Amino acid sequence: MSRLLRSLAGRVTLLTTIAVGLAVAFVAAGAFVTVRVQMQSTLDNSLLDRAQQAARTSALSQLSTRLEIPSWMLGAGDIRVAFVYPDGKVMTPDQGPRLYIGEPEFEVAQRERRFSIRTIGAGGTDYRVVSVPVATPGQALVVAQSLEPQKQVLARLGVVMLLFGLLGVAAAGAAGWAVARNGLRPVRRLTTDVEAIARTEDLTPIRVEGDDEVARLAAAFNEMLTALAASRDRQRQLVADAGHELRTPLTSLRTNIELLTQADTQADTPGAAALPEGARAELLDDVRAQIEELTTLIGDLMELSRDEPAAHLVAPVDLAEVVDQALSRVRRRAPGLVFDTEVEPHEVVGDSAALERAVTNLLDNAAKWSPPGGTVTVRLVDGVLTVDDEGPGIAEEDRGHVFDRFWRADESRGMPGSGLGLSIVRQVADRHAGRVDVAESPAGGARLVLTLPAGVPTPGGPTGPPPTWIPGGRP
Incomplete structure (x- = not known):
């Protein structure tokens, strides 16, 4: 049983069966109560009508003294009768179990109530008792009918409802199992395909059927x-x-x-x-x-x-200071070049080491392609860092590949470098919610543009880049 419940089909079947069982139980209980109330109401109306018709008969006063009342007078022979007298005496014409007449019937005999209807027991049998006043003052006619036939009908009705309810629950369980198995067939097929992929490492896409x-x-x-x-x-x-x-x-x-x-x-x-x-x-x-x-x-x-960069200290960083530090390093490596710089303060939130490496790579790339005595132009305005060189530039068809790993143009095959510098620049830009673009400089060389959004620290911590930003940097 526990193994069955571990499966989705088993749980769906169980929940379906429980839901249908509860629905059947509520419907059966409602139907049983409705039938019982209706039968009780019908019996009460019938007894009251019989008793009132008998009480209006002129011969009742004479018959009551002899205590011989024919069954046709009351409409049937399945009832018992009794008379209540002013002195509290109760007389009944039959020899059945004694009917315990009580206060309601005496109140009817004394004209304090128009009639009374209630259930009393006599000899182990329940009777439905109706009392109505008769023409003689201080007397009342009591008519009682056994409830055993009604109980037998209700008992048979309860058995029938129980059997049909059990059959309904069983049918619901079978239907739920069939629906669960058929409805979950695509899930089982998908599970089989995914398990095959995990086993074989074949990443061929799964066939998609339907639109559910x-x-x-x-x-x-x-x-x-x-x-x-x-x-x-x-x-x-x-x-x-x-x-x-x-x-x-x-x-x-x-x-x-x-x-x-x-x-x-x-x-x-x-x-x-x-x-x-x-x-x-x-x-x-x-x-x-x-x-x-x-x-x-x-x-x-x-x-x-590294798929996930290691955690680094993320803090407000002045990008102008980062550019100055990178320029100091590149000037030592390229003493024959002129660096025309103009930087403005621009605060970002990120990893200063990673940002310095990205800026250094941009400057190294410009220095590598610039001719001897050439000029590298560096501008930082409103968070946009622009680096221009006077080299041969980047062909239009190659601009979409300059940020790919290990990619090199044909003319750069014999030059030093690994082809990873600009890839690192793009990675750092992406992790700081920025971007890097390539274009042509006014001097005909390459123009590389690094754009980083500004960030303003808050008491709860640094903010600025969007939530998808992931800090990164060197190990």
């Missing part, structure tokens, strides 16, 4: 499968691209280390040619540069591969 709630659930599953497949494809592409990008610096690093090892070995061998000091210093510089490139690449990969 189950179809909407299947469509929602398909949307989830599409998102999951896209996430898995991105992960695979990230691993493949990361392996490709790591292969080149690792190969070069291994080659340089082997050359240094071989040179040290030859230096210990008498008569062997030693590696010139200039070549050795050049190899060591290459090793350091490759290690730095690997460190940067691994940090970028860790930043981009």
Whole structure:
């Protein structure tokens, strides 16, 4: 039983059966009470009519002295009669169980009441008793009829209702089970499909049938499968691209280390040619540069591969200060460039480290593409950071890909970098409810525009970006 109730079909069947059972019980009880009341009312009206007709008969005064009343006078032979006299005496013409006449009947005999109707017991049998006054003052006619026939009818009616009620409940249970199984068939099919997907990891969309709630659930599953497949494809592409990008610096690093090892070995061998000091210093510089490139690449990969960013200190940040700090770092790396800057204070709520990294990546990208002695223009106005360079610019067909991971234009294949810098900029912008766009600068180079909404701290904590904003930053 407990196993059955664990299934949705079993619970639906049980609830249907209980609901129908309660409905049948209420209907049966109402019908039984209605029939009982109607039978009682019919019996009372019949007895009262008989008694009143008998009381109006002229021969009643003579018959009452002899206590012989023919059954035709009262309309039937299934009743008992009695007379109530002024002195309180009660006489009955039959030899049945004694009828206990009480105060209501004496009040009718004394003309204090027009009539009385009540139920009394006599000899273990219930009687419905009606009393009416007769023509002789101080006397009343009492007519009583047994309630046993009525009880038998009600008992048979109760048995019939009980049987039909049980049959109705059983039929409702069977119908509920059939409806639950048929109605839940799409749910079982959907469950089977989802279990197959979990077992085989085949993310093929589920077939959707109809337009009901189950179809909407299947469509929602398909949307989830599409998102999951896209996430898995991105992960695979990230691993493949990361392996490709790591292969080149690792190969070069291994080659340089082997050359240094071989040179040290030859230096210990008498008569062997030693590696010139200039070549050795050049190899060591290459090793350091490759290690730095690997460190940067691994940090970028860790930043981009994280689905949920780690929690960081989120606080009001002056974007102008972030731009100044980033400019100081980039100026040291590109001493031959001119940086034309004009920044205005603009407060945002977010992670200052992540914002500084994004701004630094924008400036590094402009410095990399600018010619020697070129000018990089930096403007921060109303929360919009614009970085212009004087390089070759970005072709119109390539602008939709510059923020993709590991994407590089054909002309940048031989240049240093991993192709992850602008991807990190877009990620930081998204996590701060902003956006980053690419266009053409007035000098013909590339223009990158980072837009961040302002945020105003409140006593309950920093606010500003919408609720969907997730803080992010470097690990």
